[in-house]
Amino acid sequence: MSAYEGQESADLEILNIPQSEFFGTPDENGKGLPEWLTPDDQIEFKQTLECGNTIARSVLSVLEQQLQLPLYSLTNLHNLTDASGDFVRVIRYGGVPAFTVDQPEGFTPHRDATSITLLFNWIGGLQIPHADAKVDGYVVQDEDWRWVKPEPGYAIVNLGDAMAIFTNNLLRSQIHRVVKAPGEQRQHDRFSIVLSTRPENTSVMKAFESPIIPRSESSKEPITSLEWGYQVVSRIQKRAVKRGASDLHNVVNRGEGEKSNGGISSQ
Numbered sequence: 001m002s003a004y005e006g007q008e009s010a011d012l013e014i015l016n017i018p019q020s021e022f023f024g025t026p027d028e029n030g031k032g033l034p035e036w037l038t039p040d041d042q043i044e045f046k047q048t049l050e051c052g053n054t055i056a057r058s059v060l061s062v063l064e065q066q067l068q069l070p071l072y073s074l075t076n077l078h079n080l081t082d083a084s085g086d087f088v089r090v091i092r093y094g095g096v097p098a099f100t101v102d103q104p105e106g107f108t109p110h111r112d113a114t115s116i117t118l119l120f121n122w123i124g125g126l127q128i129p130h131a132d133a134k135v136d137g138y139v140v141q142d143e144d145w146r147w148v149k150p151e152p153g154y155a156i157v158n159l160g161d162a163m164a165i166f167t168n169n170l171l172r173s174q175i176h177r178v179v180k181a182p183g184e185q186r187q188h189d190r191f192s193i194v195l196s197t198r199p200e201n202t203s204v205m206k207a208f209e210s211p212i213i214p215r216s217e218s219s220k221e222p223i224t225s226l227e228w229g230y231q232v233v234s235r236i237q238k239r240a241v242k243r244g245a246s247d248l249h250n251v252v253n254r255g256e257g258e259k260s261n262g263g264i265s266s267q
């Protein structure tokens with residue numbers, strides 16, 4: 001798995017640092033860490049991944065109990081040192097003049113191909129549909145989007161597609177998008193730190209059995225988390241081609257999936 005530095009435009013810069021660079025086996029075909037990352041920066045990213053994993057595991061351990069699953073059912077699939085698609089992503093969305101009315105999307109509507117995503121935001125831009133909104137696949141009417149206001153000292157916790165699979169949709173993967181911040185805020189660059197925790201590569205992507213998880217009727221042979229990651233990427237690329245995207249590498253790295261299995265979202 002490789003680190004990725006993406007610059008789509010002056011408007012959007014993305015850096016993905018995969019967990020495997022520090023805790024697993026780095027992808028030998030990958031790009032490695034960016035050259036400009038100093039040893040101190042590397043320590044910072046390593047510690048950030050470690051903290052993200054600790055927080056995600058504590059959320060998972062609560063969910064595990066609430067779902068009436070045997071102890072460690074979920075947490076054991078999310079060990080820091082097991083090979084997985086975990087990553088930390090830093091995004092800079094360029095500011096635009098305050099109060100402009102256009103609403104270009106930084107990230108089109110998507111659900112994350114993660115178990116848990118922790119988001120650290122300082123200014124607005126993130127949106128989710130309101131509770132009664134009609135969501136048709138990835139289509140949400142413009143008037144149905146609501147701001148997610150960042151609160152100082154808090155992280156935003158998002159459940160991803162893996163949790164929907166593990167619970168046969170008892171837990172839902174939250175659709176979200178990013179647009180320019182509201183009002184005055186949009187003149188500032190918006191930074192976002194994304195800590196994504198995914199099931200370890202060998203995890204079997206199927207619903208757990210529990211008294212409260214609906215039984216799955218699917219007769220499909222379950223796949224591993226690694227295979228699932230690649231499937232997500234190929235789905236995203238097909239959708240992007242339909243939308244007319246030409247640079248699929250950028251598409252996948254823009255949170256819409258990544259071949260290296262780091263940084264994918266299930267667009």
Ligand SMILES: O=C(O)CCC(=O)C(=O)O
Binds near residue numbers: 091107119192194265
């Ligand atoms: O920038 C944000 O607040 C969210 C980014 C996001 O949705 C993603 O990286 O999957």
Ligand SMILES: [Fe+2]
Binds near residue numbers: 110111112176255265
């Ligand atoms: Fe996302």
